[in-house]
Amino acid sequence: MRIAMIGTGYVGLVSGACFADFGHSVVCVDKDKDKIERLLRGEIPIFEPGLDRLVAENVEAGRLSFTTDLAEGMKGVEAVFIAVGTPSRRGDGHADLSYVYAATEEVAALIDGYTVVVTKSTVPVGTGAEVEAIIQKVRPDLKPGEGFSVASNPEFLREGAAIDDFKRPDRVVCGVEDDRAREVLSELYRPLYLNETPIVFTRRVTSELIKYAANAFLATKITFINEMADLCEKVGADVQAVARGIGLDKRIGSKFLHAGPGYGGSCFPKDTLALVRTAQQHGAPVKIVESVVEVNAARKQSMAARVKAAAGGDLSGKTVAVLGLAFKPNTDDMRDSPSLDIVPALVRDGATVRAHDPEAMGEARKHFGDTITYCDGAYEAMQGADVLVIITEWDEFRALDLGRARELLSAPVIVDLRNIYPPAEMAEKGWAYTSIGR
Template sequence: MKITIVGSGYVGLVTGACFSEVGIDVECVDVDRNKIENLNKGIIPIYEPGLGEMITRNMDKGRLRFTTNIAKAVKGCDVIFICVGTPPDEDGSADLKYVIQVARDCGKYMDDYTLVVTKSTVPVGTSLKVKSAIKEELKKRNISIEFDIASNPEFLKEGAAIEDFLKPDRIVVGADSTRAEELLRNLYKPFTLNGHPIIVMDVVSAEMTKYAANSMLATKISFINDIANLCEIVGADINNVRNGIGSDGRIGNKFIYPGIGYGGSCFPKDVQALIKTGKEYNYDLQVLKAVEAVNKKQKAVLYNKILNYFNGDLKDKTIAIWGLSFKPQTDDMREAPSLEIVNSLLKAGANVKAYDPVAINEAKHHFGDSISYYSDQYEALIDADCLAVLTEWSEFKIPNFKIVQKLLNSPVVFDGRNIYDKSEMLKMGFDYICIGINTIKSLLKPELSSAC
């Protein structure tokens, strides 16, 4: 079987690499000539543990190739996966121009039965637009070629994408024909041998499933952050509350960790897109609107705590930052809380010294030379007035606190991910400010309580 992956971004690269790993002939296409040239040299454009080695291994075996020639890649292939970006428009809706362009290319160049699979996250009803675009191009060629459309949304976590693909919780397939379903079942057979289920449904339901899944996870995050903010006001400990509710099997303990808001390429845009879909069908998704509003507010919480601690004056204060990516094990900074926090600190006149294990180069695209970058986490602390932890990288979880105290001008830690133990930090002599636990009563000022 030969498959073509159109789009060599995060989803496309992981999908292509993992399919080739099980022996499938894969060709990845992208319009970015520089990206393709680099990939053919073994230069990977994103950071994802294990991906580079897998790509190199399968390129060496001849099972994985990269090209800009979509006409050649489409001809003679059995399945085409659309893995291009669907960035949000100004109104929050998903921009489908890249998806539709790929559909048109399929119609222009396919020469036999082809299954066209949308793996990009797309709004409900996109499959009909893809089918229509393919038919239009076939009509222009005055040719009739049978094809099917399917939806196969991805559920990959950045930082664990290889493991998620090879050992999926579930594989969702939206197919409206037996032929399409059987093709995808055969394609995914190597990944289901250990009992991982394929859930088959209609195409529209598959499209909705992706948005509903991400929106549910975003809802859990915003809910626990809202409760954490209330815990500070009433004197409760969010960690105790989280443990109490997480033990309920109906709730579970995943995605109920308080912090500084969700970011990344998926949750923000998918929540917005689903709200927009509801609006298009005259249905008001009130819960998701609240989820989005809470998350936006949450990204300002840690900055407000820092501002409160220094009595509203951050001019010439030096803030050390640990972690810039929106989550560990990735260099992705799209919608990362660090973007808002750092920019707010700079606007207030503070100096920022930052360290991240892999996201420094990406951070330079956002901040330029407005902040200082360091290759060592402790070096970033020298002469800083406090430390703010923004990403829960493993190397931050048990640092040498004696060195931290020695290097900081004063022992102050703002923990945006609650990775440290409150009692231990206070016992060591730190002023410790986290999320959902009011460790310093004086910081809870009435006028700012709603943001703390």
């Protein structure tokens, strides 16, 4: 099949490359001329393991191409995916759908033959109906189900494991309102039927809500175990043992029960907030999710206090080595990363911050400017520092040479916000070691 993918951000580029790898002909369209030129040169604008190879192979095979010309991209397509950004709208927390609606208007004007318009972006309940209304307004000659269809196909991609998530997903969710759209989406995902992947077909509104409900539930698990970590610290329990003890219950499961500095990233913060606003708007408030949003925001802001306490209660004139700035390993994404709260707070408290992240240094400069020192490696960041703080659990931080680290630091003090090292072992080696919930 021939499809167009509008947007070459994280979701659009990964989805487009994977669809091409399934054997479909994919044209990725973006208004950002610089980004398209980079992609045409073989440069990948985001960091995602394996994406550079996947893009290169499918470009070489002639199944994947890039353009800024939407009219060119839509020639002969059977489906158009809208994968543009839906950031939180300033002031009220609702999802900003201006990019989705603008793309819809442009797509509507170019429809030539039956086309399924698919929202791949994360959008609130009811967006599909609005997209359909916009197309009908622009093209009154087209009837839903005949000249076009609008479908919902939310993504469930984890940054750092997105390609595997796309090709070997737990499920694929498709929201459709007619059989013709269902047939097109079934054909697009036909390669997954071979792996017996559950393809869940629902109404559009249900599909849209599934995405938000899934992310809100996972965010709730993270926030729950973080609150249990605080209680563990008060009563002398071990949050990792608590997580294992409850996670072995199949009704609960072990994933997303890792205590830390709070969730961040491109999805959970904005999606939980958007769900809260949508629920309030419809008179069905989700009090649990409201609490999750509030507790997580407070948690990220409180983490700097742990560093301050470990440094003796005063950071003035002290140097803090920070390892990890991205919101999670294997990505350069810093959107709503805990580091965005922690690092500025350390600076405000008078600390000099020396930081290193394996992939997010370029992004970090956009956020922190010249307020911190950027280091080429973990040990360079430690040079002369009074405290070492681990914010992101990159693999290379899991096996630090602690002997070397002790020689570089002015004091053997570590604040481990990801519980990488065993507390008893660290104490035995003479480290003043602070972790989460242990």
